[in-house]
Amino acid sequence: MNYTEIQLTLSAEYTDILMAELSELGFESFVETDEGLSGYILEPDFDETAVQSVIDKYADQTAIAYQINSLEKKNWNEEWERNYQPIEVQDQIRVRASFHEPDAGFRYDIVINPKMSFGTGHHETTAMMLEHQLNVNAAGKTVLDVGSGTGILAILAAMQGAERVVAFDIEEWAIENARENAELNDCSQIEVFQGTIHEVNPAERFDIVLANINRNVLLEDIPVYVQLMKPDSTLLVSGFYEQDAPDIEEKGVAAGLTKTGQLSQNKWVSLKFDKRTHGL
Numbered sequence: 372m373n374y375t376e377i378q379l380t381l382s383a384e385y386t387d388i389l390m391a392e393l394s395e396l397g398f399e400s401f402v403e404t405d406e407g408l409s410g411y412i413l414e415p416d417f418d419e420t421a422v423q424s425v426i427d428k429y430a431d432q433t434a435i436a437y438q439i440n441s442l443e444k445k446n447w448n449e450e451w452e453r454n455y456q457p458i459e460v461q462d463q464i465r466v467r468a469s470f471h472e473p474d475a476g477f478r479y480d481i482v483i484n485p486k487m488s489f490g491t492g493h494h495e496t497t498a499m500m501l502e503h504q505l506n507v508n509a510a511g512k513t514v515l516d517v518g519s520g521t522g523i524l525a526i527l528a529a530m531q532g533a534e535r536v537v538a539f540d541i542e543e544w545a546i547e548n549a550r551e552n553a554e555l556n557d558c559s560q561i562e563v564f565q566g567t568i569h570e571v572n573p574a575e576r577f578d579i580v581l582a583n584i585n586r587n588v589l590l591e592d593i594p595v596y597v598q599l600m601k602p603d604s605t606l607l608v609s610g611f612y613e614q615d616a617p618d619i620e621e622k623g624v625a626a627g628l629t630k631t632g633q634l635s636q637n638k639w640v641s642l643k644f645d646k647r648t649h650g651l
């Protein structure tokens with residue numbers, strides 16, 4: 372059976388939402404590319420009119436161009452594997468798929484089969500979150516991973532020795548994928564559920580909160596994260612551009628946090644906050 376490939380040229384900000392929309396139309400897998408995104412669907416399931424309606428929906432917000440190719444299944448698999456290269460963070464973390472050989476030169480060998488979820492380490496925001504995590508001691512700690520995608524951040528926390536990791540995402544396929552990846556990496560201390568921050572047990576308190584989401588969700592939910600944080604705990608956030616960093620910082624500080632770190636890559640930013648107040 373042949374596959375249809377759609378190559379989308381679009382701003383990185385929109386890859387997540389387009390992946391979600393196209394997967395609703397039956398697209399089975401995606402690869403993030405330098406130009407944007409490629410999606411794959413069995414040829415008989417491909418409906419160009421439906422794809423066009425999705426693109427039209429976003430046309431007034433951003434420029435999206437696309438090209439359609441027909442691929443033999445065998446070639447498609449090869450293409451996917453060729454495009455998905457391992458990534459390395461700070462010479463300590465290597466993120467790979469199960470079809471790549473492990474490399475013992477890295478302290479953390481993370482296996483991610485991405486399917487349709489965001490979080491392979493290829494995106495700047497994921498890489499910066501992982502880099503920040505390297506400087507936060509998770510051993511014996513409780514960790515909350517907000518918008519877990521593939522579960523990559525939760526998996527690093529578990530590998531660093533976290534005692535309990537709670538991960539959640541609004542998307543169902545992300546949950547399935549995060550569970551599968553947690554198992555692939557033998558991280559039995561990760562608990563994954565589908566929902567939002569409001570479904571987290573309000574009585575529980577965490578040492579580390581990880582939230583690689585987006586500007587709007589962060590601006591709304593940072594105060595809720597802070598309520599769920601223990602005294603002397605850490606919040607790492609990403610998923611927004613440099614121009615939005617001052618608003619995110621202000622929100623964190625207004626909620627009682629101290630900014631203690633900032634990373635930037637390609638106009639994307641990741642901030643580190645510490646909760647230094649006691650007795651809250």
Ligand SMILES: C[S@@+](CC[C@H](N)C(=O)[O-])C[C@H]1O[C@@H](n2cnc3c(N)ncnc32)[C@H](O)[C@@H]1O
Pocket residue numbers: 387488489490491492496497500517518519520521522523524539540541542545566567568583584588610
């Ligand atoms: C930028 S991706 C990050 C994935 C992964 N944590 C990483 O760092 O690569 C954001 C994820 O948050 C999820 N998401 C978006 N809004 C959310 C919300 N309000 N609550 C929970 N998850 C959300 C999306 O489905 C997506 O999987």
